Amino acid sequence: MKKATTRGFTLVELLVAMAIVGILAGAVLISVSSMRNKALTSAALQVASSIMPAAMECNAKGLPLSNSVGADVCSGSGVAWPTLNTSSTTGWNWGSVNGSDEYYLTDGSTPTNYILCRVNNDPWGWGSWAGPPGTCIVTQ
Secondary structure, eight states, X not given: OOOOOOOSOOHHHHHHHHHHHHXXXXXXXXXXXXXXXXXXXXXXXXXXXXXXXXXHHHHHTTOOBOOOTTSBSBTTOOOBOOOOOSTTSTTOEEEESTTSSXXXXXXXXXXXXXXXXXXXXXXXXXXXXXXOXXXXXXXX
C-alpha cells in the first residue's frame, strides 16, 4: 500500500507566521507615527523661524508685537503671523508669556512640546536656554 503524502503547512506553522507578520507590522506603525510627529514639529519650527526676522525688526523699532494669527506682527509691518491650521502644522498654536516678547508654539501633547522663539535679549522664564535673539528651538 502506498502511503499518502500530504503537502502544505500545519496550522501551528501558519499561526506562527501570522504572529511574526503582526509583530513586524506593529513595529512599522509605531515607527511611522514617530516620524510623522517629527515631521509636524519640523514644519512648525520652519514656520516659527520664518517670522523671526519681522518680529526682530519690530522689536528693534520699539513697536509692540501682536499675537493674533493673521494680524500684522506689529503695527505697519505688513507681515502677518502665519496660520498654523495647515496639514503640516496641525495641532500647533501660538502663545506668548505674560504679554512679553517670548513667543512659542505648543502642540498640546503630554508632555507638551514647545518651540521657543526669542525676539530680544530680555531674560526668559523658560529656564537656562539663552539662545540669541531671532532663533527658535524645540524643547519638551
